[in-house]
Amino acid sequence: MEKVIKIGLLGSGTVGSGVIKVLEMNRRQITERVGAQLQIKTVLVRNLKKPRPYLRGIHLTDRFEDILNDPEIDIIVELIGGLHPAHEYMLQALEAGKSVVTANKDVVAQCGQDLFEAAEKNRVDFAFEASVGGGIPIITPLKQCLTANRITEIMGIVNGTTNYMLTKMTECGSSYADVLKEAQEKGYAEANPSADVDGLDAARKAAILSSIAFNTRVRLDNVSVEGITKITPEDIAYAKDLDCVIKLLAVGKDSPETGVDVRVHPVLLPKSHPLASVNGVYNAIFVRGNAVGEAMFYGQGAGSLPTASAVVSDIIDVARDMVNGSFGKVRCTCYEQKKICPLSKTVSSYYIRLLVDDEPGVLGMIATTFGSAGVSLKSVIQTRQNVKDHAEIVAVTHPVEHARIQQAVRELQELPVVDEMRNLLRVENDRG
Amino acid sequence: MEKVIKIGLLGSGTVGSGVIKVLEMNRRQITERVGAQLQIKTVLVRNLKKPRPYLRGIHLTDRFEDILNDPEIDIIVELIGGLHPAHEYMLQALEAGKSVVTANKDVVAQCGQDLFEAAEKNRVDFAFEASVGGGIPIITPLKQCLTANRITEIMGIVNGTTNYMLTKMTECGSSYADVLKEAQEKGYAEANPSADVDGLDAARKAAILSSIAFNTRVRLDNVSVEGITKITPEDIAYAKDLDCVIKLLAVGKDSPETGVDVRVHPVLLPKSHPLASVNGVYNAIFVRGNAVGEAMFYGQGAGSLPTASAVVSDIIDVARDMVNGSFGKVRCTCYEQKKICPLSKTVSSYYIRLLVDDEPGVLGMIATTFGSAGVSLKSVIQTRQNVKDHAEIVAVTHPVEHARIQQAVRELQELPVVDEMRNLLRVENDRG
Numbered sequence: 001m002e003k004v005i006k007i008g009l010l011g012s013g014t015v016g017s018g019v020i021k022v023l024e025m026n027r028r029q030i031t032e033r034v035g036a037q038l039q040i041k042t043v044l045v046r047n048l049k050k051p052r053p054y055l056r057g058i059h060l061t062d063r064f065e066d067i068l069n070d071p072e073i074d075i076i077v078e079l080i081g082g083l084h085p086a087h088e089y090m091l092q093a094l095e096a097g098k099s100v101v102t103a104n105k106d107v108v109a110q111c112g113q114d115l116f117e118a119a120e121k122n123r124v125d126f127a128f129e130a131s132v133g134g135g136i137p138i139i140t141p142l143k144q145c146l147t148a149n150r151i152t153e154i155m156g157i158v159n160g161t162t163n164y165m166l167t168k169m170t171e172c173g174s175s176y177a178d179v180l181k182e183a184q185e186k187g188y189a190e191a192n193p194s195a196d197v198d199g200l201d202a203a204r205k206a207a208i209l210s211s212i213a214f215n216t217r218v219r220l221d222n223v224s225v226e227g228i229t230k231i232t233p234e235d236i237a238y239a240k241d242l243d244c245v246i247k248l249l250a251v252g253k254d255s256p257e258t259g260v261d262v263r264v265h266p267v268l269l270p271k272s273h274p275l276a277s278v279n280g281v282y283n284a285i286f287v288r289g290n291a292v293g294e295a296m297f298y299g300q301g302a303g304s305l306p307t308a309s310a311v312v313s314d315i316i317d318v319a320r321d322m323v324n325g326s327f328g329k330v331r332c333t334c335y336e337q338k339k340i341c342p343l344s345k346t347v348s349s350y351y352i353r354l355l356v357d358d359e360p361g362v363l364g365m366i367a368t369t370f371g372s373a374g375v376s377l378k379s380v381i382q383t384r385q386n387v388k389d390h391a392e393i394v395a396v397t398h399p400v401e402h403a404r405i406q407q408a409v410r411e412l413q414e415l416p417v418v419d420e421m422r423n424l425l426r427v428e429n430d431r432g
Numbered sequence: 433m434e435k436v437i438k439i440g441l442l443g444s445g446t447v448g449s450g451v452i453k454v455l456e457m458n459r460r461q462i463t464e465r466v467g468a469q470l471q472i473k474t475v476l477v478r479n480l481k482k483p484r485p486y487l488r489g490i491h492l493t494d495r496f497e498d499i500l501n502d503p504e505i506d507i508i509v510e511l512i513g514g515l516h517p518a519h520e521y522m523l524q525a526l527e528a529g530k531s532v533v534t535a536n537k538d539v540v541a542q543c544g545q546d547l548f549e550a551a552e553k554n555r556v557d558f559a560f561e562a563s564v565g566g567g568i569p570i571i572t573p574l575k576q577c578l579t580a581n582r583i584t585e586i587m588g589i590v591n592g593t594t595n596y597m598l599t600k601m602t603e604c605g606s607s608y609a610d611v612l613k614e615a616q617e618k619g620y621a622e623a624n625p626s627a628d629v630d631g632l633d634a635a636r637k638a639a640i641l642s643s644i645a646f647n648t649r650v651r652l653d654n655v656s657v658e659g660i661t662k663i664t665p666e667d668i669a670y671a672k673d674l675d676c677v678i679k680l681l682a683v684g685k686d687s688p689e690t691g692v693d694v695r696v697h698p699v700l701l702p703k704s705h706p707l708a709s710v711n712g713v714y715n716a717i718f719v720r721g722n723a724v725g726e727a728m729f730y731g732q733g734a735g736s737l738p739t740a741s742a743v744v745s746d747i748i749d750v751a752r753d754m755v756n757g758s759f760g761k762v763r764c765t766c767y768e769q770k771k772i773c774p775l776s777k778t779v780s781s782y783y784i785r786l787l788v789d790d791e792p793g794v795l796g797m798i799a800t801t802f803g804s805a806g807v808s809l810k811s812v813i814q815t816r817q818n819v820k821d822h823a824e825i826v827a828v829t830h831p832v833e834h835a836r837i838q839q840a841v842r843e844l845q846e847l848p849v850v851d852e853m854r855n856l857l858r859v860e861n862d863r864g
Binding site for chain 2: 309312
């Protein structure tokens with residue numbers, strides 16, 4: 001008789017129901033691939049009375065202990081989300097000798113180390129492919145397929161909500177407020193959209209990706225974060241003039257000189273960059289390694305079935321280990337302790353948009369101020385006057401330290417001819 | 433003292449020298465990742481006398497037996513290429529209980545089964561990530577990260593030479609002959625370019641990818657192949673008018689009704705398709721699964737260091753198995769025997785370009801002929817007369833069986849007003 005591997009599922013929301021559906025619709029081939037049957041034995045739910053037709057035939061409980069203490073259950077799949085009690089549940093599961101699969105970016109970003117150590121100690125697996133990029137394989141490629149490389153850079157569009165919004169703004173010229181409203185109506189954005197639009201969701205993923213790519217622990221508070229709320233249709237239009245699109249990127253760079261630099265912010269990205277054509281709710285992660293050169297991984301970063309694809313593939317992987325009597329050969333990869341580059345020392349090119357008095361000599365004064373602050377300009381355009389007697393100046397700098405551009409901005413704002421500092425955005429242009 | 437895992441390298445050409453370089457430049461972190469040192473002990477070369485400064489300090493031999501019979505060597509890396517003697521060497525290595533890593537698409541496409549079975553029987557690893565897509569992780573993602581899915585479609589730009597040529601033709605409007613000459617001068621194309629331009633290289637990769645994606649053995653002679661030699665600047669220009677680009681694709685589709693359909697041919701691809709912006713020598717593989725939806729893997733499909741990235745990552749993976757006392761848990765995945773869809777039954781949309789007499793009523797006659805052959809048209813344009821008293825007609829059909837479009841083409845060619853059948857190309861338009 002075929003071996004059956006039993007699973008306890010924590011949470012039965014969007015991803016949980018996707019996991020149940022995928023295990024059901026691809027049952028035959030999953031069994032072939034594992035060499036054993038996978039069966040969800042028990043599901044932890046908050047409210048036992050809520051009707052859930054897709055859970056028919058599966059044992060429900062509202063007590064985690066029923067799953068933790070069930071000796072038949074070998075794999076616990078955590079899909080509750082949030083830090084607590086998800087973190088505690090996973091730790092207890094690992095300590096009890098059960099392998100854990102999760103989609104929880106909060107816990108992995110903030111308490112990953114605990115869990116890696118517990119898995120190692122108890123010789124079980126801890127898998128979290130779904131915590132970044134939804135269905136896109138990126139954790140395994142980094143931990144397994146690109147291990148020959150020293151990764152120097154990782155850049156990702158890892159938040160579908162903001163990418164959908166920026167794509168809409170680019171395609172339709174709409175305002176931030178309008179696209180947010182539309183995204184909320186379509187269910188892509190929450191009523192309180194802060195986690196997405198302020199870049200906090202992307203920051204968690206940036207910490208996870210950078211930790212793995214650079215083999216050093218990057219904590220959430222090491223990530224400098226800026227959201228998309230200040231992006232206007234004018235910025236989008238200027239970006240177009242500069243042959244760029246604006247994207248919210250999670251960026252990680254590792255250099256022996258300055259350390260590990262991890263940030264989330266909007267960026268003007270040249271249209272020729274592979275990430276520039278990643279639109280709508282799609283996600284992609286771009287990686288630069290010293291052997292592979294450029295590589296990119298693209299797909300749906302959220303949603304019930306795509307996320308379930310990653311969760312179930314992890315379950316299959318863990319189950320194969322069980323069938324083979326082995327356990328995860330790829331453990332915590334943070335064997336280095338690299339220094340974190342402070343924000344002030346990070347280097348980027350910048351786009352600066354200023355509202356100025358429309359009179360002769362202004363452009364010269366602005367350029368001189370940049371120059372005396374030690375900021376070298378790549379281009380300056382003066383166009384699109386939308387207020388009487390005023391002009392807009394858009395300058396793009398060569399790469400410069402963050403501290404220095406901040407100083408230049410302060411000096412510009414003190415000029416009497418500068419009426420308003422309208423935006424300051426990074427420009428990504430260092431493709432080799 | 434740290435364990436040392438010793439490697440025998442077969443071949444010291446472009447990829448072989450890349451492997452040596454990558455192992456050297458990333459030595460410290462590779463040791464960390466494996467938990468042991470990797471050392472190339474012996475290299476098999478054809479001519480012992482040829483100077484090879486990058487092999488200083490490594491033992492050279494021109495006899496495979498020196499490596500095969502060396503009990504210290506645990507991993508054999510095959511980078512000779514071609515069917516023979518590479519196939520025999522790998523089989524002997526596996527039978528001798530050594531794990532094998534290869535970049536050899538010919539052997540994997542044509543004799544893969546032998547090698548999987550030998551690896552399984554001898555409880556060693558057989559890894560071949562570099563055989564498709566150079567540095568792009570695609571074999572492991574298919575075998576491990578997307579296992580929750582039933583894969584229904586795989587489409588790849590898997591030949592850098594032809595993608596470079598088509599990109600140049602698109603960007604510069606150059607002729608096929610001119611770009612071929614330029615590609616040969618740059619070293620991107622061989623003096624005899626047939627393997628690339630006739631689609632044979634891509635066909636091997638199509639067979640490998642489809643075998644893994646659809647869990648059934650797809651042999652090279654199951655792949656119908658068409659190259660890019662008949663693509664003209666006119667086709668490229670018409671494609672642009674249709675908001676498409678022309679790409680050489682390796683296509684595999686799996687449908688329960690018609691079976692597995694694997695082909696290599698140029699195709700008009702909508703500019704909005706993720707593969708459409710993969711330009712120059714870059715490769716990408718697009719996958720559709722019933723859970724993940726669309727996913728794509730992008731990177732450099734050839735070259736010394738990118739290919740070495742895949743080879744060395746495979747070596748690290750195999751070495752980790754040794755350190756853990758396990759061996760590859762993911763074996764041959766061809767556990768099904770699906771029927772192959774005959775070319776005549778394959779379904780595509782088509783682009784047809786005809787030179788016709790420039791007189792009233794011709795368009796009607798053409799459209800009527802399509803209709804009576806049972807081919808439904810999506811659009812017809814009549815433009816760009818480049819010969820006196822002649823016009824060109826470009827028709828795009830709705831999806832139709834290959835046999836039926838062939839019949840329609842025969843009937844069109846019999847019409848007195850049709851002077852020349854200029855091209856017949858597939859159009860990819862079924863993105864869900």
